[in-house]
Amino acid sequence: MDVVVENLPLFLEGFWTTLRLAVFSGALALVLGTLLGACRVSPIPPLRGLGTVYVELARNTPLTVVFFFVVFVTPQLGLRLPFFPSAVIALTIYTAAFVCEAVRSGINSVGVGQAEAARSIGLSFNQSLRNVILPQAVRTVVPPLINIFIALTKNTSVAGGFFVAELFNVGRRLTNGHATAVTPILIGVAVFYLLITVPSGLLAGRLERKVAIAR
Amino acid sequence: MTATSEQTPSPGEATGQPLVVLERVNKHFGDLHVLQDIDLSIASGEVVVILGPSGSGKSTLCRTINRLEGIDSGRILLDGQALPAEGRALARLRSDVGMVFQSFNLFAHKTVLENVTLGPIKVRKQAAKVAQDSAMALLERVGVANQAGKYPAQLSGGQQQRVAIARALAMQPKVMLFDEPTSALDPEMINEVLDVMSTLAKDGMTMVVVTHEMGFARRAADRVVFMDGGRIIEQAPPEKFFTDAQTDRAKDFLSKILTH
Numbered sequence: 524m525d526v527v528v529e530n531l532p533l534f535l536e537g538f539w540t541t542l543r544l545a546v547f548s549g550a551l552a553l554v555l556g557t558l559l560g561a562c563r564v565s566p567i568p569p570l571r572g573l574g575t576v577y578v579e580l581a582r583n584t585p586l587t588v589v590f591f592f593v594v595f596v597t598p599q600l601g602l603r604l605p606f607f608p609s610a611v612i613a614l615t616i617y618t619a620a621f622v623c624e625a626v627r628s629g630i631n632s633v634g635v636g637q638a639e640a641a642r643s644i645g646l647s648f649n650q651s652l653r654n655v656i657l658p659q660a661v662r663t664v665v666p667p668l669i670n671i672f673i674a675l676t677k678n679t680s681v682a683g684g685f686f687v688a689e690l691f692n693v694g695r696r697l698t699n700g701h702a703t704a705v706t707p708i709l710i711g712v713a714v715f716y717l718l719i720t721v722p723s724g725l726l727a728g729r730l731e732r733k734v735a736i737a738r
Numbered sequence: 739m740t741a742t743s744e745q746t747p748s749p750g751e752a753t754g755q756p757l758v759v760l761e762r763v764n765k766h767f768g769d770l771h772v773l774q775d776i777d778l779s780i781a782s783g784e785v786v787v788i789l790g791p792s793g794s795g796k797s798t799l800c801r802t803i804n805r806l807e808g809i810d811s812g813r814i815l816l817d818g819q820a821l822p823a824e825g826r827a828l829a830r831l832r833s834d835v836g837m838v839f840q841s842f843n844l845f846a847h848k849t850v851l852e853n854v855t856l857g858p859i860k861v862r863k864q865a866a867k868v869a870q871d872s873a874m875a876l877l878e879r880v881g882v883a884n885q886a887g888k889y890p891a892q893l894s895g896g897q898q899q900r901v902a903i904a905r906a907l908a909m910q911p912k913v914m915l916f917d918e919p920t921s922a923l924d925p926e927m928i929n930e931v932l933d934v935m936s937t938l939a940k941d942g943m944t945m946v947v948v949t950h951e952m953g954f955a956r957r958a959a960d961r962v963v964f965m966d967g968g969r970i971i972e973q974a975p976p977e978k979f980f981t982d983a984q985t986d987r988a989k990d991f992l993s994k995i996l997t998h
Contacts, residue, residue: 637846639806639837639843640843640844640845640902640905641845642806643804643835643837643906644832644861644906644908644909645830645831645861645909646860646861647825650861658847659847
């Protein structure tokens with residue numbers, strides 16, 4: 524375990540980068556995914572089509588391929604970004620598709636009568652969604668969203684292969700220098716991931732209870 | 739095949755130009771021709787009760803008036819204006835048409851008071867205080883003011899339906915649609931809802947009511963419209979309809995309903 528203790532600053536740096544990747548991508552994916560979810564239930568057919576095409580493309584493409592496109596292909600199109608923002612974009616694109624589907628299933632879980640009542644008092648589609656449907660969808664959306672966030676946290680390790688010095692990247696570099704201590708290093712890496720994912724799970728439980736009472 | 743008992747239905751005391759007009763309205767659900775060449779004109783202040791066996795299209799007819807159901811052909815005019823297809827214009831029009839559902843459909847995550855103020859605040863852009871004051875007055879009027887802080891699930895069915903009526907009234911609608919408002923209620927709660935509706939009718943509200951409550955139809959309606967198989971079969975003032983129905987289908991329906 525000495526390797527981990529000796530290189531703690533490096534681990535912490537990697538952990539910090541992983542945490543930032545997860546939080547930034549998670550927040551952006553939540554916004555983008557919710558907008559896409561709204562598109563998928565929209566009364567306007569082109570918006571529905573857009574949502575569907577996005578989900579099918581982003582969800583069914585391996586994350587590594589998405590990274591490849593963002594990191595290597597977009598610079599050729601004249602859009603040159605540092606590696607960290609590129610990684611956030613790739614993770615956001617990929618994760619938003621899953622968020623979209625979670626939000627859509629949440630919207631569908633709210634009875635159709637609620638939407639009819641909302642429209643009947645003259646609320647527009649957007650107002651109905653914001654004031655009536657989404658607040659009620661939250662309670663069914665929280666558990667799958669936390670799952671998605673945990674998956675996202677682990678997916679940030681892909682960024683390590685694309686020049687971002689996050690946890691996994693740190694671990695790999697350390698194993699190169701300490702061939703005899705591979706196991707402790709990898710355990711160290713795993714523990715740091717757990718520091719993010721386990722509290723997320725606990726937070727999910729609390730959130731679930733909270734939205735359940737608010738009903 | 740439409741045997742109308744009067745050429746021009748002249749409703750009770752209702753006067754003025756027609757508020758709701760349906761012209762040759764047709765609608766299909768797949769192969770089912772659920773509304774067939776519906777012509778109906780409702781005057782301002784008139785209370786029209788739509789009767790008919792289940793599956794006759796009466797609920798669908800009610801729901802086309804604020805376009806919760808689209809139509810395949812024909813025209814629906816509200817206060818002289820054709821129903822817009824979608825978007826803001828339709829939302830604005832819907833805000834002038836109150837709707838009360840069989841299953842109440844109160845917003846489950848909002849208190850009774852918030853249910854009533856949501857429309858006035860978001861659609862009419864009223865200040866919260868103003869909306870709350872008039873909402874409390876409406877809740878008082880339907881007899882549930884003391885429940886204002888509760889959530890819908892904490893109320894009885896009859897109370898929920900009265901809140902739903904208050905929610906619709908808060909928009910100061912030109913016409914109120916009631917889609918089987920008492921069908922989901924326990925028998926002892928039906929009257930409290932019908933009483934509120936009768937008062938509304940007396941106060942001159944234009945109402946379209948789909949119901950199985952024959953007592954209400956007799957008491958409060960200016961005109962009874964009888965539907966079967968997607969068509970309007972007969973329409974008449976309630977006394978005439980219940981005592982002297984003209985068509986066999988209406989007689990058959992009444993004999994099944996009134997004798998038990």
